[in-house]
Amino acid sequence: MSKNISVKKALFEQFAQVAKAMAHANRLELLEFLAQGERTVEVLADLTGISVANASQHLRQLLRAGLVGSRKEGQYVHYSLADLSVVTLMDSLRTVAESNLSEVDHLVDTYLKTKDSLEPVSHEELLSRSREGLVTVLDVRPPEEYEQGHVDGAINIPLADLKRRIDELPRGQEVVAYCRGPYCVLAYDAVAELRARGMEARRLDGGLPEWRNAGLPVA
Amino acid sequence: MSKNISVKKALFEQFAQVAKAMAHANRLELLEFLAQGERTVEVLADLTGISVANASQHLRQLLRAGLVGSRKEGQYVHYSLADLSVVTLMDSLRTVAESNLSEVDHLVDTYLKTKDSLEPVSHEELLSRSREGLVTVLDVRPPEEYEQGHVDGAINIPLADLKRRIDELPRGQEVVAYCRGPYCVLAYDAVAELRARGMEARRLDGGLPEWRNAGLPVA
DNA sequence: TGACTATTCAAGTAATCAATTGAATAATAT
DNA sequence: ATATTATTCAATTGATTACTTGAATAGTCA
Numbered sequence: 300m301s302k303n304i305s306v307k308k309a310l311f312e313q314f315a316q317v318a319k320a321m322a323h324a325n326r327l328e329l330l331e332f333l334a335q336g337e338r339t340v341e342v343l344a345d346l347t348g349i350s351v352a353n354a355s356q357h358l359r360q361l362l363r364a365g366l367v368g369s370r371k372e373g374q375y376v377h378y379s380l381a382d383l384s385v386v387t388l389m390d391s392l393r394t395v396a397e398s399n400l401s402e403v404d405h406l407v408d409t410y411l412k413t414k415d416s417l418e419p420v421s422h423e424e425l426l427s428r429s430r431e432g433l434v435t436v437l438d439v440r441p442p443e444e445y446e447q448g449h450v451d452g453a454i455n456i457p458l459a460d461l462k463r464r465i466d467e468l469p470r471g472q473e474v475v476a477y478c479r480g481p482y483c484v485l486a487y488d489a490v491a492e493l494r495a496r497g498m499e500a501r502r503l504d505g506g507l508p509e510w511r512n513a514g515l516p517v518a
Numbered sequence: 519m520s521k522n523i524s525v526k527k528a529l530f531e532q533f534a535q536v537a538k539a540m541a542h543a544n545r546l547e548l549l550e551f552l553a554q555g556e557r558t559v560e561v562l563a564d565l566t567g568i569s570v571a572n573a574s575q576h577l578r579q580l581l582r583a584g585l586v587g588s589r590k591e592g593q594y595v596h597y598s599l600a601d602l603s604v605v606t607l608m609d610s611l612r613t614v615a616e617s618n619l620s621e622v623d624h625l626v627d628t629y630l631k632t633k634d635s636l637e638p639v640s641h642e643e644l645l646s647r648s649r650e651g652l653v654t655v656l657d658v659r660p661p662e663e664y665e666q667g668h669v670d671g672a673i674n675i676p677l678a679d680l681k682r683r684i685d686e687l688p689r690g691q692e693v694v695a696y697c698r699g700p701y702c703v704l705a706y707d708a709v710a711e712l713r714a715r716g717m718e719a720r721r722l723d724g725g726l727p728e729w730r731n732a733g734l735p736v737a
Numbered sequence: 738t739g740a741c742t743a744t745t746c747a748a749g750t751a752a753t754c755a756a757t758t759g760a761a762t763a764a765t766a767t
Numbered sequence: 768a769t770a771t772t773a774t775t776c777a778a779t780t781g782a783t784t785a786c787t788t789g790a791a792t793a794g795t796c797a
Contacts, residue, residue, distance in 0.1 A: 307703065309625055310626075313625070314540075314543075314611050314612060317619070319538075322534050322538035324531040324533075324534045325530075328527075331530075341742095351743080352789095355744060365614070374744080374794045375744085381614075384610070388610040389533075391603070393533060394606070394607070395603045395606075396535075398600075399604075406528055406532070407529075482529055538754095542754090542755080570773080570774075571759095574773095575755085
């Protein structure tokens with residue numbers, strides 16, 4: 300019976316290990332990139348702007364906590380999210396931080412919300428409206444990420460190319476843009492750009508990982 | 519535009535703060551007790567078996583991270599969960615740990631699952647069967663926790679009193695027991711005890727916090 | 738084979754964190 | 768007022784963590 304107390308402690312310690320693995324901005328950023336698809340250490344170091352050795356150590360820590368998996372192919376080690384439940388965990392973390400930390404609210408309000416006064420489009424709304432052919436779904440992430448999976452039917456124009464390739468978007472239809480996650484700036488910027496050109500545009504609520512995690516169609 | 523990069527980093531740092539607050543077994547245990555209802559520092563120190571000063575510091579950290587709130591009444595400071603989203607976060611953490619850390623699986627298998635070979639009863643199943651009056655819902659937590667909220671219709675017999683008060687349970691009906699959370703040992707022990715007495719008994723999937731968080735009726 | 742590359746490891750420093758102790762607050766009770 | 772109680776604060780110790788640097792592995796390519 301007193302063994303059960305120590306089991307409880309041991310379980311909490313395991314949960315704490317997982318939380319500890321998430322308790323660093325660099326690792327959260329690594330996880331966000333990994334949520335788009337698998338990546339090598341070097342690519343991740345590049346994306347996050349940290350040194351390769353540092354990225355390697357952070358990734359190792361994520362591996363130990365069971366948040367990511369790795370696979371060696373030739374001289375490259377490819378890391379990937381262990382599980383879709385990790386996406387759920389990251390979203391829960393975001394939700395709690397957003398509703399209870401005023402600092403987060405302030406950052407979001409100041410730097411993101413001002414660009415986008417409209418409510419984001421929910422998964423359900425996008426699904427039904429795109430079935431009726433009423434919207435264009437726009438993926439503004441880099442092509443590599445698009446190729447590893449995107450909202451079924453979405454077209455890919457990276458944010459950097461948007462000005463130049465804006466004609467590829469059907470006129471007269473609302474555009475729903477998305478990128479990596481709920482606070483991914485690319486989608487905010489794309490929406491602002493499109494509106495400046497007189498187009499109707501809104502953001503999707505959440506990015507590709509959330510869409511996939513909801514079990515919705517990915518191509 | 520480069521300001522957006524630093525905003526992104528700042529956001530991840532805020533999320534990391536929340537994760538860091540969860541990254542200690544003592545704080546997770548405090549959160550589990552707080553999920554049952556509000557508690558004073560001394561009571562929490564007692565429940566978790568840590569010193570008052572230590573509990574105070576951990577609680578302060580949870581407060582800074584926005585996971586709990588506090589309210590001063592007389593000489594007592596009452597802490598409580600900031601939000602039901604914290605319950606979601608804790609459950610996500612559990613889920614990830616359970617599916618990706620073999621150590622957790624092992625602990626659960628060895629110390630809990632052996633006592634309970636049957637699947638737990640889902641929220642939906644309990645709801646429909648208890649509406650038809652087919653089950654007795656048993657809350658095995660201490661009366662103080664029961665009084666702060668329990669599954670609507672549940673009767674309260676703390677585990678310690680179960681042997682003595684087993685006659686209070688209607689005969690010939692299945693009993694569904696629950697306590698503080700998914701791994702709360704009280705419910706496992708109660709089910710084992712009831713089965714030893716020849717009664718039909720199963721565990722509820724999750725404890726009161728999960729039930730409440732699912733928006734189900736609490737009295 | 739030898740040069741090269743991606744990744745990991747090991748060592749060191751600075752920073753952060755957990756827990757203890759004893760003192761400081763602030764409310765209540767006598 | 769004085770004593771008592773619940774909680775927090777401050778200072779300390781030992782342990783853990785982050786990041787850098789340079790070396791070690793282990794695979795590829797010429």
